[in-house]
Amino acid sequence: MTTSLMKRFVTPRIVRVALTVLAIVNILYLSAYLLGVSRSGTRRTKIMWYGRKMAGNAVSDTSGQVEAYENMKPSEKINEILNRITNDKEKYWLGHTELTDYELRIRVKDFLKQNWENKPTIFYDPRFTLSVYLNEIKNQYLVKNPKNEKSKIHEIVVPFAWSDWVDLTMLNEELVKPENERKTCDYMKAVHHAPARDPNYCLNNEDLTQDELDEMQLPSSFYAPGFSIKKSPTNKASNEVRMWEGKSHLLTYAANPLAVIFLSKEGVYEAKIDGKQRIVDGDLFEHYLQANGYDSAKHGEVQFVMNPVKEFKSLLAKVKPNPMLPEDDLYGMVAKIKDKNPTKSKELYLPQQAFDYQQPNIDEQLKSYDKKLKILWDASTNELKHDQDSIKNNLLSRNEKMYFEGLRYADSFSPRKEETYFRMARLNFGNEENDHDAGWHYEWRFFNGALRYMKQGWNEEELLIREKVLLDRILRNWFRFANEKGIISWIAHGPLLSWYWDGLLFPFDEDIDIQMPAQELTRFAKLYNQTLIVEDITEGFGKYFIDCSSFLHHRGKSWKENHIDARFIDIDTGSYIDITGLGISEEQAPDKYKDLIEESNSRGAPRPVYNCRNLHFYSHEELSPLRFTMMGGVPLYVPNKIEEILNDEYSKGMSVYYYEDFYFVDAVNLWIHESKLDFLFVGQEYKDSFGDTDPEKFSELVKTISEEQVVLLLERDEDILMEYYLTKDMTELHRKELTYLFDMPKGENTLIGEIGHQKTQQEISSNPEYHKFTSELKFQKPFRRSIFNYEKIDKPKHHVA
Structure with missing residues (x-):
């Protein structure tokens, strides 16, 4: 019976079908195996079984012979994998960070003033804005200040509207509606977790008086979105309402910057800002047309290409950037950085006076400003004392006036009574929309969505890439600005610890902290508060706003969340660098400084121990001399006694190989999530009795990763491959640098966990090889695509739902 059933059901045709199905199943299984799946606690990543694909492609050597990929040595495989990224810009676009897609085609009549009358909607494209402003500034320089002299900088003046510089087009959703149909303040208040501290923080269109419109510099309520913040x-x-509120504020009540500075590799260009006016409402676009040979009356239908990179290069060619003048280089930092003599030290010794900013300094400044104002008043109101020279010599710039007003305002408060200066984009969290982001990492005015908030059209991987872009670029542009302008600053806290490990920012930290001496902080505020900084246009379109607290003159503990003295804010996202001053105060210092303070007191000298307003303390010798180094391809400074500072703040931070499921991999000099590494240790014992990963055991395995395993890692995970490709040269350079600063028994091959103590200042400073090493440090090309390229061009093109 069994034989007859077999004959009945297992016909030759059925056998052929079965074999075909089996073959298809095997092919699908094999494909799935070869493609692999990479799991991550923070993301899901598409994986390529890179090595298998490479094995099918022959690699030619110089003799023309062919060697199969699988027969290569591990080091050769790594080089071959990295070369593939170099040679395939389309596939590995994230590995190619040069600025692209910077041209914009427009039609002339679409931007003529007459076509924007009674039109409140907003057009935004940074290529448009930057092309127009660069052309305007260039032509003003050629007429008024062709040699870019510092004494004539104030003669270059342009109007400004935030809507040309920040993407406020979200508001068009309301601006296209009749006024009575637009959102109102009630829409915002409905999702607030508590009533606003000031119930009048928001005004509906129907409640706007002429005085309010005059303050906003808007022609009518028709130009307000329905709710003015x-x-x-x-x-x-909610994430959405915080965006509505910030963008409405920028459109309506927000004050303009006082100046705009364009960065370049050889100096800067500066322009003063006066008047609130959109490009389409003024004469800037008409000037741009004329400069490019167009007549708006005749060429309305003409389409042409705007190119901000071309405009910037034209400016560079016709007007030399303004470098730092020696007399303005207060500490000689700029001269040191630009000196390529390999025998010269780039160490920066800071005088103790730089940290000595106390009440007598405030009183002296107030007295000086009051005297100036009295002279100005008499010279302009008393004909017997009228004197043009007196007016000229005592005239306050707008920056000085703002500084003086802040100084006087701060002096009217004790630290316990002062108001909170900076405000964040505080978010509801612990819900389906937002599980953990409280909004503390975004300045509320420029908030454009939480970095890891899952918004439509984005996936988790894309959000994490965006975060890396933002943090790398903001660090880069702060130090591009500071290094050109001679502003003394150094990395602190998390970034300093991160620098120690691999010379990069941690992938799990959203904070960037900068410190500077208290005297330098006040100088920085006086010169650059409320200034807009624009990235070197050949690298990207980043724009950053400097905002300094009125209470930066206080050096004691902050009782009102004023721990931060200033911020360098990315206006495209609201992300920022925290800037804190270190100075002398009457706060109780840790016991470790007791003898130092008593010794200085016995001499009647200011104590050489300084603190920020969050009560982090440092001695003068812990900070000075500052050491020139690199982080993420950016030249910057770190404090002198790195080990001592880090051990005080992070007791195990220099030795523990793990943090929140991330592990440091010496073999590639990167922090990598556990879920991307565990496949390397199948069969190994690293789980505890509950089945969870024992971080100590897993760390020991991670320390043993071999070159063969690095190949597997790069073949399996394109994210790790890309990060390794972008950072390899700089992390290896950092490991070499550590040999000059720390005891490293195996030289550059020393594991981070095996590094000994920091060398003495004398050992470091007297080493000519160390000075030769630092003399060669310079800005590298950006590690990441520009935020414009990534958000507007690359991400939409390569998005995977």
């Missing part, structure tokens, strides 16, 4: 509501809200 005067100030931060200070409470929590």
Whole structure:
């Protein structure tokens, strides 16, 4: 019976079908195996079984012989994998960070003034804005200041509207509606977790008086979105409402910057800002047309290409950038950085006076400003004392006036009574929309969505890439600005610890902290508060706003969340660098400084121990001399006694190989999530009795990763491959640098966990090889695509739902 059933059901045709199905199943299984799946606690990543694909492609050597990929040595495989990224810009676009897609085609009549009358909607494209402004500034320089002399900088003046510089087009959703159909303040308040501290923080269109419109410099309420935001509501809200509020504030009540500075590799260009006016409402576009040979009356239908990179290069060619003048280089930092003599030290010794900023300094400044104002008043109101020279010599710039007003305002408060200056984009969290982001990492005015908030059209991987772009670029542009302008600053806290490990920013930290001496902080505020900084246009279109707290003159503990003295804010996202000053105060210092303080007191000298307003303390010798180094391809400074500072703040930070499921991999000099590494240790014992990973055991395995395993890692995970490709040269350079600064028994092959103590200052400073090493440090090309390229061009093109 069994035989007859077999004959009945297992016909030759059925056998052929079965074999075909089996073959298809095997092919699918094999494909799935070869493609692999990479799991991650923070993301899901598409994986390529890179090595298998490479094995099918022959690699030619110089003799023309062919060697199969699988027969290569591990080091050769790594080089071959990296070469593939170099040679395939389309596939590995994230590995090629040069600026692209910077041209914009427009039609002339679409931007003529007459076509924007009674039109409140907003057009935004940084290529448009930057092309127009660069052309305008160039032509003003050629007429008024062709040699870019510092004494004539104030003669270059342009109007400004935030809507030309920040993407406020979200508001068009309301601006296209009749006024009575637009959102109102009630829409915002409905999702607040508590009432706003000031109930009048928001005004509906129907409540706008002429005085309010005059303050906003808007022609009518028709140009307001329905809800005009005067100030931060200070409470929590949804991601969407926080964006509405910040963008409405910028459109309506936000004050303009005082100046704009364009960075370049050889100096800067500066222009003063006066008047609130959109490009389409003024004469800037008409000037641009004329400069490019177009007549708006005749060429309305003409389409042409705007190119900000071309405009910037034209400016560079016709007007030399303004470098730092020696007399303005207060500490000689700029001269040191630009000196390529390999025998010269780039160490920066800071005088103790730089940290000595106390009440007598405030009193002296107030007295000086009051005297100036009295002279100005008499010279302009008393004909017997009228004197043009007196007016000229005592005239306050707008920056000085703002500084003086902040100084006087701060002096009217004790630290316990001062108001909170900076406001964040506080978010409702612990819900389906947002599980953990409280909004503390975004300035509320420029908030453009939480970095890891899952918004439509984005996936987790894309958000994490965006975060890396933002943090790398903001660090790069702060130090490009500071190094050109001679502003003394150094990395601190998390970034300093991160620098120690691999010379990069941690992938799990969203904070960037910068410190500077208290005297330098006040100088920085006086010169550059409320200034807009524009990235070197050949590298990207980043724009950063400098905002300094009125209470930076206080050096004691902050009782009102004023721990931060200034911020360098990315206006495209609201992300920022925290800037804190270190100075002398009457706060109780840790016991470790007791003898130092007593010794200085016995001599009647200011104590050489300094603190920020969050009560982190440092001695003068822990900070000075500052050491020139690199982080993420950016030249910057770190404090002198790195080990001592880090051990005080992070007791195990220099030795523990793990943090929140990330592990440091010496073999590639990167922090990598556990879920991307565990496949390397199948069969190994690293779980505890509950089945969870024992981080100590897993760390020991990670320390043993071999070159063969690195190949597997790069073949399996394109994210790791890309990060390794972008950072390899700089992390290896950092490992070499550590040999000059720390005891490393195996030289550059020493594991981070095996590094000994920091060498003495004398050992480091007297080493000519160390000075030769630092003399060669310079800006590298950006590690990441520009935020414009990534958000507007690359991400939409390569998005995977």
